[in-house]
Amino acid sequence: MTGRLTHIVRHPIKSIGHEDIDSAPLHQGRVLPFDRVWAVSHQAAKFDSPLRDWARKSNFLRGVAAPQLMAVTAQMQADGQITLRHPDRAALTCDPDRAEDQARLIDWLRPLWPETRPAPRAVERVDGVALSDMAEPYVSLLSLASLEALGQAAGRQISRHRFRGNLWVEGWAPWAERDLPGKRLRIGAAVLEVAMPITRCRATCTDPATGTEDLEMLELLERLNGDWHFGCYATVIEGGTITLGDPVEVL
Known part of the structure; x- marks a missing residue:
């Protein structure tokens, strides 16, 4: 085969x-390099930010809770920044490791995340750990x-x-x-x-x-x-x- x-x-x-x-x-x-390096936790996450180890998917923003997230595409730039695009949002280019860009990313995500869900809280990363399901x-x-x-x-x-x-x-x-x-x-x-x-x-x-x-x-x-x-x-x-x-x- x-x-x-x-x-x-x-x-x-x-x-x-x-x-x-x-x-x-x-x-x-x-894992595949640069796959699920970052994740965005929400206000009901069962850990204190910053994250120190792998955590369950229920702690993060996910497409199952916000279908609009499924329409986002990503493109990593040579300098490590990521450009995100969505049919209803202006494109955003950010470095998820920079505090000021983390705030911009969370603001960009708010309209795509249901108001009835715990709000986006922080961008999380754990060195050497993929934040996969x-x-x-x-x-x-x-x-x-x-x-x-x-x-x-x-x-x-x-x-x-x-x-x-x-x-x-x-x-x-x-x-x-x-x-x-x-x-x-x-x-x-x-x-x-x-x-x-x-x-x-x-x-x-x-x-x-x-x-x-x-x-x-x-x-x-x-x-x-x-x-x-x-x-x-x-x-x-x-x-x-x-x-x-x-x-x-x-x-």
């Missing part, structure tokens, strides 16, 4: 923007054929950005990735071991182009496969550079 790597996606600020890139160095036991340093792996099958069942084209994945593969049979947990893959110069399926939440019900819910994704997944799984988590066990077009081989 050999496929081809077609998309590499990172999300520098958790739940706030996605960015496609052409190549990345993977390191043993680490899982504490383990996973890279997510998804299939374009499965996405196409999902779209056919829904009767519409479905954006891959609903799923906030890292690595997208074409050339596999639809749903073949569901048999991958426990197996190893070679992608470019790196080797990954597939750990477990990804259980999805209602954030996937939102169209990333508009930031509005338009599809009962969880019902669709359950009807097709009997669960809410889409994609897999994998661990990097041998580091190396990956590049668009690399073969993805099951070892």
